[in-house]
Amino acid sequence: MTxxxxxxxxxxxxxxxxxxxxxxxxxAQSSRSMHKITALVEDLLNxxxxxxxxxxxxxxxFVLSKIVSAGxxxxxLAEEYKIIVTGDLELEVFADEHQIDQVLVNFINNAVKxxxxxxxxxxxxxxxxxxxxxxxxxKGPGIRPxxxxxxxxxxxxVETAGFQTGGLGLGLYISAEIIKKHxxxxxxxxxxxxxxxxxxxxxxxx
Ligand code: ADP
Numbered sequence: 001m002t003x004x005x006x007x008x009x010x011x012x013x014x015x016x017x018x019x020x021x022x023x024x025x026x027x028a029q030s031s032r033s034m035h036k037i038t039a040l041v042e043d044l045l046n047x048x049x050x051x052x053x054x055x056x057x058x059x060x061x062f063v064l065s066k067i068v069s070a071g072x073x074x075x076x077l078a079e080e081y082k083i084i085v086t087g088d089l090e091l092e093v094f095a096d097e098h099q100i101d102q103v104l105v106n107f108i109n110n111a112v113k114x115x116x117x118x119x120x121x122x123x124x125x126x127x128x129x130x131x132x133x134x135x136x137x138x139k140g141p142g143i144r145p146x147x148x149x150x151x152x153x154x155x156x157x158v159e160t161a162g163f164q165t166g167g168l169g170l171g172l173y174i175s176a177e178i179i180k181k182h183x184x185x186x187x188x189x190x191x192x193x194x195x196x197x198x199x200x201x202x203x204x205x206x
Contacts, residue, residue: 001033001037003029003033004030004033004034004037007026007027007029007030007033008030010022010026011023011026011027011030014026039109040168042102043168043170043171043174044170046102046174046177046178047154047170047173047174050174050177055177055178055181057095057096057099057181057182058096058098059094059095059096059205060094060095060096060097061092061093061094061206062092062093062095062097063089063090063091063092064091064092064093064100064125064132064134065085065088065089065090065091065125067097067100067101067104068083068085068104068123068125069085080119081111081112081119081120081121082119082120082121083108083121083122083123084120084121084122084123085123085124085125086122086123086124086125087124087125087126088125088126088127089125091125091126091127091132091204092204092206093132093202093203093204093205093206094204094205094206095182095202095203095205096178096182099178099181099182100178100182100202102174102175102178103175103178103179103186103200104123104134104136106171106172106174106175107136107175107198108121108123108136109171110171110172110198111136111138111140111196111198113167114138114140114141115138115139115140115141115195115196116140117140118138118139118140118195120139121136121137121138122136122137122138123135123136123137124137127204128201130203130204131184131201131202131203131204132201132202132203132204133199133200133201134199134200134201135197135198135199135200136197136198136199137195137196137197138195138196139194139195140195140196141192141193141195142190142191142192142193142194142195142196143158143188143190143192143196144192145190148188148190151172151188152172152173152175152176152186153173154169154170154173155168155169155170155173156169156172156173157169175200179200179201179202182202182203183202183203184200184201184202184203185200185201186198186199186200186201187199187200
């Protein structure tokens with residue numbers, strides 16, 4: 001919010017100088033801050049719905065790989081990351097598209113935040129019996145087993161020196177609640193120093 005305020009104040013000063021070279025930078029910065037605030041508000045709204053047991057699913061049929069390309073375009077805007085989608089690109093599910101998109105965006109955003117040097121992020125889509133499995137793999141620092149057990153808890157964050165993040169520790173908790181509501185499973189496989197694979201399964205129901 002402070003960053004958005006700052007760039008808007010500078011933009012206000014430039015209002016009579018529309019040729020300033022600062023303009024594109026300030027607009028991009030405002031837009032990034034706005035995205036962050038939107039995500040934060042969405043997290044807080046979801047948290048309050050979960051607390052009141054009012055997280056509802058609006059299900060429709062959609063192709064899982066479509067949401068990967070729609071969601072990841074936002075991420076590509078901000079950074080030079082490559083999202084590689086593999087597996088069953090035609091796989092269709094009957095689920096809450098917006099909420100599943102949120103889980104996926106959360107996994108991908110986390111890969112960008114916590115594995116910043118891992119430029120390739122691999123999203124894999126598979127059909128396992130009557131379930132769809134989606135996973136996001138990065139080649140970042142990984143997570144120690146004792147922490148991996150806890151990161152889906154509300155407000156849990158791994159405090160690692162050197163990471164400039166500023167999250168609330170809500171993303172994975174909300175993701176876990178969304179997947180639970182779909183009667184699926186969520187988890188992480190990780191080897192410290194090698195990277196992490198965050199995954200979830202949901203019933204296909206088609
Ligand atoms: P936040 O990002 O707000 O901290 P999350 O619930 O999304 O909240 O994540 C919880 C914690 O899990 C993070 O603080 C981070 O330490 C760890 N984490 C999540 N994704 C990754 C990843 N891809 N690599 C390493 N650590 C991760």
